[in-house]
Amino acid sequence: MVVAERYGEGHRILLTGGAGFVGSHLADALIARGARVVVIDNFLTGSKDNVAHLREHPRFTLIEADVTEPLPAHEALAARFDAIMHFASPASPTDFASLPVEILRVGSVATLQLLERAVADGARFIQASTSEAYGDPLVHPQPETYWGNVNPIGIRSVYDEAKRFSEAAVMGYHRGRGADVGIVRIFNTYGERMRPDDGRAIPTFISQALRGEPITVHGTGTQTRSITYVSDLVRGILLLLDSTDTGPVNCGTEHEMTMLELAESIVRLSDSTSRVALVARTADDPERRRPDLTKARELLGYEPVVGPEEGLARTIAYFRGR
Numbered sequence: 001m002v003v004a005e006r007y008g009e010g011h012r013i014l015l016t017g018g019a020g021f022v023g024s025h026l027a028d029a030l031i032a033r034g035a036r037v038v039v040i041d042n043f044l045t046g047s048k049d050n051v052a053h054l055r056e057h058p059r060f061t062l063i064e065a066d067v068t069e070p071l072p073a074h075e076a077l078a079a080r081f082d083a084i085m086h087f088a089s090p091a092s093p094t095d096f097a098s099l100p101v102e103i104l105r106v107g108s109v110a111t112l113q114l115l116e117r118a119v120a121d122g123a124r125f126i127q128a129s130t131s132e133a134y135g136d137p138l139v140h141p142q143p144e145t146y147w148g149n150v151n152p153i154g155i156r157s158v159y160d161e162a163k164r165f166s167e168a169a170v171m172g173y174h175r176g177r178g179a180d181v182g183i184v185r186i187f188n189t190y191g192e193r194m195r196p197d198d199g200r201a202i203p204t205f206i207s208q209a210l211r212g213e214p215i216t217v218h219g220t221g222t223q224t225r226s227i228t229y230v231s232d233l234v235r236g237i238l239l240l241l242d243s244t245d246t247g248p249v250n251c252g253t254e255h256e257m258t259m260l261e262l263a264e265s266i267v268r269l270s271d272s273t274s275r276v277a278l279v280a281r282t283a284d285d286p287e288r289r290r291p292d293l294t295k296a297r298e299l300l301g302y303e304p305v306v307g308p309e310e311g312l313a314r315t316i317a318y319f320r321g322r
């Protein structure tokens with residue numbers, strides 16, 4: 001399946017969360033395609049620094065605003081958008097504890113408001129969902145047809161359920177209001193512009209390795225994740241944008257590794273003297289995670305190309321430079 005590039009030159013794209021890790025890379029890719037990109041971000045977990053290089057670009061606008069509030073009066077928001085991409089949301093496990101209400105609101109109130117705007121504009125709406133929608137999965141690897149295993153009142157539920165609500169809202173607006181929508185279920189993604197202190201495993205391990213501190217692996221370290229380098233994710237998201245499919249579609253890699261293997265790779269690739277220290281496991285932490293990519297391949301022709309060695313080496317170089 002080859003998906004033709006539909007969104008690029010001459011198109012106006014509204015991107016929420018565009019000053020975050022994934023959003024800023026998406027903004028770069030959309031600008032490179034010739035699109036006009038309007039980012040709304042309140043810098044809750046992102047930073048102006050992530051898009052500082054785009055500040056003077058004639059096709060880029062950054063608006064500081066909270067997307068759970070009505071959109072502000074701003075000339076860049078007046079004209080219709082061709083696509084709206086909702087990527088705003090804190091996404092790290094530490095955020096689940098410190099920003100529960102913010103996460104619930106950005107996944108519910110903001111999603112509904114942005115869907116209304118998408119219907120009014122006749123814009124394609126892309127929702128950033130997550131592998132967390134599968135919770136602690138009882139099916140492995142996870143196909144999109146699996147409904148998940150989520151504890152609705154657990155510590156992670158504010159994030160998991162907000163994203164599940166977003167997915168329901170997106171499909172509700174699609175069926176009830178004719179919205180043109182696409183849902184991407186993103187698996188653990190890493191790369192440049194992650195915050196070193198954001199609580200996710202890869203930036204934490206790299207920061208610890210570069211400081212020569214113990215690498216704090218949760219539990220026994222046998223739990224697995226499939227890690228995706230950000231350029232592979234961005235390509236998958238753009239394929240979904242260009243398609244006419246609703247999804248949901250998984251985006252990630254099938255290369256599954258244990259947390260111990262991940263920690264050891266990072267120590268080796270960063271020439272660190274750090275040793276692994278096992279610490280208490282957080283509640284409801286999923287045991288295994290790996291996307292079934294059949295649908296992404298068949299629907300979008302998606303194929304990840306950056307392996308963990310290469311992606312981790314680039315990310316380590318970025319953190320070292322900071």
Ligand code: NAD
Pocket residue numbers: 016017018019020021022023040041042043044045046047065066067068086087088089090091092106110128129130131185186187188189190
């Ligand atoms: P991030 O925290 O770096 O980016 C999120 C951005 O959203 C930040 O810039 C933040 O300031 C902004 N934001 C949050 N609430 C906002 C609000 N109310 N108004 C305006 N802006 C707001 O996280 P990320 O890893 O880049 O994640 C981006 C999206 O991808 C999120 O929706 C996340 O749930 C999803 N996702 C990411 C991963 C991953 O591995 N990185 C995995 C699954 C899903």
